[in-house]
Amino acid sequence: MIALKQPATTLLVATGFIIWSVAFIALYGGNAVGCRLGWSEIELAGGITLQRLMLVGLYALSLAAILLFSLWMHRRYRSAGRTSEATDFIYRVARDGGVAAVAATLFCFTLVFWLSPC
Template identity: 35%
Template structure:
């Protein structure tokens, strides 16, 4: 079999985590607005809403960077067959692209109004 299932899971890992981060941020934004967490000030001007959204963002970026680092360690050498090296490279660069996409698409939680 050219594409063992483990490698295909690696290819999908980065953007699957991106989708989970998206769902968490979007869901927590809705819950926080409904429960008025944006009005609960914890530190100076930081609301409970902002803190939990930033926490999801930062943890998500850490998970994506960990996925990228783990996949990068397992890059195949010349002893691997070409299809396996290709799928591994797609997985590594896909994880890096997911990190970049999350970094740019969710950075608004840092300053945009939550509700």
């Protein structure tokens, strides 16, 4: 298990949503840049545009990252060996925050499969 210092452990409570934010910026920025470069006009196999592919890729990547993080926190919480109430608390908040961030990702970004990008 990776040993973390107290400040780094504290930061875990926000990590799920930090990944969500990065995904948000990447999707929003990526969409704008893609439109600017005309990627929505470039059609790949099966009527899927380069734009759509990029967005879906970013979506999958961020979803996987937050899921992994939440799992990691879950395992840490389960196997923390009850070092202290404080760290247990942090792991639980971090895990629940990760789950909330997964929900937020599904809720906000699943739209990449559907809406008109440009």
